[in-house]
Amino acid sequence: xxxxxxxxxxxxxxxxxxxxxxxxxxxxxxxxxxxxxxxxxxxxxxxxxxxxxxxxxxxxxxxxxxxxxxxxxxxxxxxxxxxxxxxxxxxxxxxxxxxxxxxxxxxxxxxxxxxxxxxxxxxxxxxxxxxxxxxxxxxxxxxxxxxxxxxxxxxxxxxxxxxxxxxxxxxxxxxxxxxxxxxxxxxxxxxxxxxxxxxxxxxxxxxxxxxxxxxxxxxxxxxxxxxxxxxxxxxxxxxxxxxxxxxxxxxxxxxxxxxxxxxxxxxxxxxxxxxxxxxxxxxxxxxxxxxxxxxxxxxxxxxxxxxxxxxxxxxxxxxxxxxxxxxxxxxxxxxxxxxxxxxx
Amino acid sequence: xxxxxxxxxxxxxxxxxxxxxxxxxxxxxxxxxxxxxxxxxxxxxxxxxxxxxxxxxxxxxxxxxxxxxxxxxxxxxxxxxxxxxxxxxxxxxxxxxxxxxxxxxxxxxxxxxxxxxxxxxxxxxxxxxxxxxxxxxxxxxxxxxxxxxxxxxxxxxxxxxxxxxxxxxxxxxxxxxxxxxxxxxxxxxxxxxxxxxxxxxxxxxxxxxxxxxxxxxxxxxxxxxxxxxxxxxxxxxxxxxxxxxxxxxxxxxxxxxxxxxxxxxxxxxxxxxxx
Numbered sequence: 001x002x003x004x005x006x007x008x009x010x011x012x013x014x015x016x017x018x019x020x021x022x023x024x025x026x027x028x029x030x031x032x033x034x035x036x037x038x039x040x041x042x043x044x045x046x047x048x049x050x051x052x053x054x055x056x057x058x059x060x061x062x063x064x065x066x067x068x069x070x071x072x073x074x075x076x077x078x079x080x081x082x083x084x085x086x087x088x089x090x091x092x093x094x095x096x097x098x099x100x101x102x103x104x105x106x107x108x109x110x111x112x113x114x115x116x117x118x119x120x121x122x123x124x125x126x127x128x129x130x131x132x133x134x135x136x137x138x139x140x141x142x143x144x145x146x147x148x149x150x151x152x153x154x155x156x157x158x159x160x161x162x163x164x165x166x167x168x169x170x171x172x173x174x175x176x177x178x179x180x181x182x183x184x185x186x187x188x189x190x191x192x193x194x195x196x197x198x199x200x201x202x203x204x205x206x207x208x209x210x211x212x213x214x215x216x217x218x219x220x221x222x223x224x225x226x227x228x229x230x231x232x233x234x235x236x237x238x239x240x241x242x243x244x245x246x247x248x249x250x251x252x253x254x255x256x257x258x259x260x261x262x263x264x265x266x267x268x269x270x271x272x273x274x275x276x277x278x279x280x281x282x283x284x285x286x287x288x289x290x291x292x293x294x295x296x297x298x299x300x301x302x303x304x305x306x307x308x309x310x311x312x313x314x315x316x317x318x319x320x321x322x323x324x325x326x327x328x329x330x331x332x333x334x335x336x337x338x339x340x341x342x343x344x
Numbered sequence: 345x346x347x348x349x350x351x352x353x354x355x356x357x358x359x360x361x362x363x364x365x366x367x368x369x370x371x372x373x374x375x376x377x378x379x380x381x382x383x384x385x386x387x388x389x390x391x392x393x394x395x396x397x398x399x400x401x402x403x404x405x406x407x408x409x410x411x412x413x414x415x416x417x418x419x420x421x422x423x424x425x426x427x428x429x430x431x432x433x434x435x436x437x438x439x440x441x442x443x444x445x446x447x448x449x450x451x452x453x454x455x456x457x458x459x460x461x462x463x464x465x466x467x468x469x470x471x472x473x474x475x476x477x478x479x480x481x482x483x484x485x486x487x488x489x490x491x492x493x494x495x496x497x498x499x500x501x502x503x504x505x506x507x508x509x510x511x512x513x514x515x516x517x518x519x520x521x522x523x524x525x526x527x528x529x530x531x532x533x534x535x536x537x538x539x540x541x542x543x544x545x546x547x548x549x550x551x552x553x554x555x556x557x558x559x560x561x562x563x564x565x566x567x568x569x570x571x572x573x574x575x576x577x578x579x580x581x582x583x584x585x586x587x588x589x590x591x592x593x594x595x596x597x598x599x600x601x602x603x604x605x606x607x608x609x610x611x612x613x614x615x616x617x618x619x
Contacts, residue, residue, distance in 0.1 A: 162392075191560070219604070221606045263533065264539070277534040
């Protein structure tokens with residue numbers, strides 16, 4: 001399961017939400033992926049496809065009503081629990097995997113200076129740490145990342161949104177986690193602040209402060225610019241994964257093609273060319289459609305798509321997609337024998 | 345106020361708003377001159393804190409300016425005293441805001457949201473007239489009135505909710521629609537739909553639209569005219585083709601440079617003004 005150089009390996013992860021009326025919402029249903037050392041794995045898809053739920057499981061912060069019903073998470077070959085059960089030793093969180101949550105701007109305590117917040121974070125992992133040592137450590141890290149040390153003395157409201165987000169990035173990597181899970185870190189930022197934050201994340205990777213990043217976003221242009229590989233999720237499952245260039249510029253799966261066609265980019269400028277967005281939305285995950293989950297929205301769907309799981313097709317060695325239409329239109333040698341979900 | 349005069353529909357002159365006093369004074373909007381002709385789509389583009397939303401609120405008369413004037417259809421609306429006068433103004437100028445989740449009362453169906461907007465009208469509408477107006481408005485934004493009217497906000501997707509908010513605004517038949525970051529909280533793959541709704545309303549109903557965004561790629565997609573705003577001031581303005589082809593101000597060039605492009609060279613750690 002995974003080569004030696006794999007930093008993070010997730011195998012057949014199933015994370016379901018308990019429904020208030022009984023039953024389960026299968027937000028992540030059999031997802032496998034791996035992140036190599038030094039790599040940024042991008043995860044894209046519409047809202048409601050399970051991206052954030054997967055991020056929570058990978059960052060081992062899943063808590064009720066989200067339950068991990070199956071699968072394994074390995075970081076550098078060691079098992080990491082995906083559920084944040086109370087009372088269990090949580091030291092792996094922040095040290096092995098760390099989460100940079102959606103809307104991290106509001107994750108800082110508004111009544112505390114940043115340095116006091118840093119102290120609290122460090123103290124929860126090392127009860128013996130002194131205030132001075134904590135501040136020095138944060139100071140040193142900020143200097144290394146070319147960020148002004150004065151932010152330590154500031155209250156969150158004194159910082160701009162972009163700076164707050166970068167401070168959160170620094171704090172969530174203060175314990176040198178092996179993997180950083182970043183869930184939509186740029187969604188509340190303007191373009192210049194987005195670029196600065198992503199530059200910081202790349203810097204953390206290049207200085208080997210962290211080993212790898214899982215970046216969840218629905219902005220394909222961002223993935224195109226920073227992600228080594230990209231995985232497309234639909235309705236709790238992986239539909240395509242591969243090197244970012246290939247996934248974006250020669251998408252195989254009909255869903256990836258639809259996402260690409262719906263993306264507004266700078267180059268498509270001006271009213272002359274009309275771009276149609278995606279209509280409809282992902283299915284209700286308490287009763288996902290049978291067979292290929294994309295079949296009700298797929299322009300190429302045939303009878304077989306609603307009946308059985310799509311086979312895995314591999315357009316190139318690193319690039320896989322799960323689709324009946326592809327399997328039937330590709331030469332037979334290209335279609336892999338196995339059935340079931342695509343591995344990332 | 346419905347005359348199709350040759351003058352601009354909206355003209356702001358020296359518009360300024362200062363928050364706070366003395367040392368702590370912040371000039372959120374500083375000496376802005378802006379004019380929009382009937383039937384055009386213009387965008388205000390700038391980073392967070394550049395004063396875009398304050399400018400929108402000044403034009404909407406939700407906020408009183410410190411200095412300067414707002415002329416709408418040849419009439420000075422800078423000093424509209426009393427709620428009743430402002431309410432009358434809002435039958436001509438409507439707005440859609442960023443958060444399609446916060447703009448709804450979660451306990452009421454869509455019908456209620458739309459019906460309360462019709463109260464802006466002075467004339468009393470019959471039940472049938474109200475229904476016709478609501479249905480027509482929902483259809484003009486591409487929603488099926490039959491199913492949407494009785495749905496609760498949580499039963500709609502973000503994109504659908506935002507379209508309901510646009511329907512609510514256009515139902516009043518305004519001449520100017522101010523759309524303040526309407527796509528920010530919408531999935532990247534359905535943003536085009538919201539913008540297409542704006543384009544269609546502009547074409548079919550000759551609605552004048554002021555679109556506010558931090559994303560210059562969205563602005564270039566919908567606009568005839570671009571206004572670039574930085575630190576409370578308009579630093580560049582002009583027809584979209586001209587500003588896109590030959591941006592004059594450094595800040596405009598930076599906006600273009602910072603925007604992530606899908607084509608062109610990969611970035612990864614280099615280029616841009618990542619400061």
